[in-house]
Amino acid sequence: MPDLQKLYDAVLNGDQKTSVAITREALDAGTDPMVLITNYMVPAMDEVGRLFECEDYFVPELLLSARAMKGSLELIRPLLAARGDEPVGRVVIGTVKGDLHDIGKNLVGSMLEGGGFEVIDLGADVSAERFIEAVQTKNANIVCLSALLTVTMPSMRTTIEAMKAAGVRDKVKIMVGGAPVTSQFAEEIGADGYSDNASSAVALARRLRAEATA
Amino acid sequence: MNGKERILARLRGESTDSLPLMPITMMYAGDLIGQPYRAYATDYRVLAEGQLRTAERFDFDYVSAISDPAREASDLGAAVEWFDNQPPAIIESRALIADKATLDTLALPDPESPGRMQDRVQAVRLLAERAGTDKIVQGWVEGPCAMASDLRGLNTLMFDLSDDPAFVEALFDYAVRMEVNFAKAQVAMGATLIGVGDAAASLVGPRLYNQYVQPFEKRLISEIQALGVLVELHICGNTRRIVKGMGETGADIIDLDFLTPLSEARAAMTPHQVLLGNIDPVRALRDGTPESVEAALAECYAQAGPAYIVGAGCEIPRGTPQRM
Numbered sequence: 040m041p042d043l044q045k046l047y048d049a050v051l052n053g054d055q056k057t058s059v060a061i062t063r064e065a066l067d068a069g070t071d072p073m074v075l076i077t078n079y080m081v082p083a084m085d086e087v088g089r090l091f092e093c094e095d096y097f098v099p100e101l102l103l104s105a106r107a108m109k110g111s112l113e114l115i116r117p118l119l120a121a122r123g124d125e126p127v128g129r130v131v132i133g134t135v136k137g138d139l140h141d142i143g144k145n146l147v148g149s150m151l152e153g154g155g156f157e158v159i160d161l162g163a164d165v166s167a168e169r170f171i172e173a174v175q176t177k178n179a180n181i182v183c184l185s186a187l188l189t190v191t192m193p194s195m196r197t198t199i200e201a202m203k204a205a206g207v208r209d210k211v212k213i214m215v216g217g218a219p220v221t222s223q224f225a226e227e228i229g230a231d232g233y234s235d236n237a238s239s240a241v242a243l244a245r246r247l248r249a250e251a252t253a
Numbered sequence: 254m255n256g257k258e259r260i261l262a263r264l265r266g267e268s269t270d271s272l273p274l275m276p277i278t279m280m281y282a283g284d285l286i287g288q289p290y291r292a293y294a295t296d297y298r299v300l301a302e303g304q305l306r307t308a309e310r311f312d313f314d315y316v317s318a319i320s321d322p323a324r325e326a327s328d329l330g331a332a333v334e335w336f337d338n339q340p341p342a343i344i345e346s347r348a349l350i351a352d353k354a355t356l357d358t359l360a361l362p363d364p365e366s367p368g369r370m371q372d373r374v375q376a377v378r379l380l381a382e383r384a385g386t387d388k389i390v391q392g393w394v395e396g397p398c399a400m401a402s403d404l405r406g407l408n409t410l411m412f413d414l415s416d417d418p419a420f421v422e423a424l425f426d427y428a429v430r431m432e433v434n435f436a437k438a439q440v441a442m443g444a445t446l447i448g449v450g451d452a453a454a455s456l457v458g459p460r461l462y463n464q465y466v467q468p469f470e471k472r473l474i475s476e477i478q479a480l481g482v483l484v485e486l487h488i489c490g491n492t493r494r495i496v497k498g499m500g501e502t503g504a505d506i507i508d509l510d511f512l513t514p515l516s517e518a519r520a521a522m523t524p525h526q527v528l529l530g531n532i533d534p535v536r537a538l539r540d541g542t543p544e545s546v547e548a549a550l551a552e553c554y555a556q557a558g559p560a561y562i563v564g565a566g567c568e569i570p571r572g573t574p575q576r577m
Binding site for chain 1: 280340342343407411457461534536539572
């Protein structure tokens with residue numbers, strides 16, 4: 040049995056090679072895959088989020104940690120799916136129509152994945168129709184809309200309006216974020232939550248899930 | 254004092270009759286003259302008209318050829334998404350240097366050959382002809398980190414900084430050589446100030462910034478200054494942890510986004526370093542009132558001290574009310 044603290048350290052330090060090796064070793068030794076996620080990977084990504092928020096970690100460090108975590112998750116996911124384990128929640132995420140700037144969306148998606156959510160990443164420049172289709176086909180609980188430009192912020196409103204018209208708005212909680220987005224704007228367009236950074240987006244998603252399942 | 258005299262006096266540390274005004278306008282200037290942004294970014298005559306009319310309307314002390322980050326990348330053949338009425342964007346999923354080996358095959362683009370770089374050079378020429386006596390004419394180039402991310406993809410570049418720093422340095426070196434050429438062509442047409450935009454630098458944190466990015470910014474700035482013009486360094490985003498390094502690049506003007514308090518920049522730099530910024534473009538300007546703008550400006554001045562030029566954290570957003 041490998042020293043699982045090394046999995047925590049590898050994710051925290053962005054060492055994908057080690058995180059994958061330890062994960063493989065642990066799974067081969069019969070460790071419950073959910074234990075690896077809950078006891079080591081989620082706490083490591085929580086710490087990454089904390090370091091990011093207090094500006095000890097920056098975008099490169101966060102992306103490296105996310106890459107290490109994803110390497111391990113690739114080994115773990117099929118095992119969880121095979122035994123029917125459900126994630127904390129299913130998130131559909133993308134930058135809204137007209138916006139190709141995706142690094143903020145990628146940071147949030149990675150942190151949510153690190154928080155135990157299944158993340159369905161629709162990429163950049165995503166139409167309202169694609170968000171709606173993903174909600175309908177992926178059994179999502181949360182939709183995250185990202186925009187970096189003031190000129191693409193109106194696409195957030197039109198996406199939410201289109202979701203209402205398609206009858207899927209009330210099936211999900213909607214989170215919005217991006218440099219020019221404000222909590223006031225989020226409220227105006229009828230979103231359920233706003234976060235100004237990737238780390239607090241995880242706390243927001245957890246709260247929205249808790250509210251929905253209460 | 255005309256605008257040019259006002260800015261130059263500020264940069265020499267002399268007193269001015271009023272605070273110099275250098276807010277960035279792009280989509281705002283296009284809207285002001287009723288032109289879609291695609292026309293503004295592709296036809297230098299439209300850009301110049303927008304800049305001249307905006308500067309006249311609001312009594313700005315400068316005009317600028319800034320428009321979007323995709324000019325150099327377009328000329329190199331990068332995939333770019335065009336929109337009718339917003340800036341073009343580089344398609345990262347089809348990055349030009351997706352394969353690192355491509356870097357060795359890239360020649361430096363010629364800013365005098367037909368293309369988007371030449372269009373900016375022509376914009377500078379027209380602005381200098383029409384306003385060069387009275388106003389500062391600003392040319393624009395991408396900084397090393399921004400240009401590298403335009404060519405390699407921002408997400409990939411963030412990994413490269415750890416996975417292959419030697420490649421990153423080669424890419425930054427290429428960017429600097431390209432941008433010095435681009436600046437040279439704009440200076441030849443009458444630019445009196447070159448803006449260097451390096452937004453991606455705000456993402457990397459102080460360790461990587463100081464080790465890899467700042468030395469190349471410093472080299473770019475010094476080589477442009479050697480052409481006999483002034484340089485402004487503009488980095489969007491939160492630069493609080495790298496602001497000291499920014500101040501050590503040697504740029505004549507340090508232009509800061511609203512996320513970095515001017516008081517922190519001032520504490521990290523000499524009292525003489527000219528700071529530009531950093532009114533919150535959305536909250537204080539677009540969504541603000543004349544009173545809130547005045548209050549924000551007073552706060553900027555209080556924090557920056559006399560070596561200060563008025564601007565917003567980034568471009569004046571489209572839709573900002575015109576009340577005077």
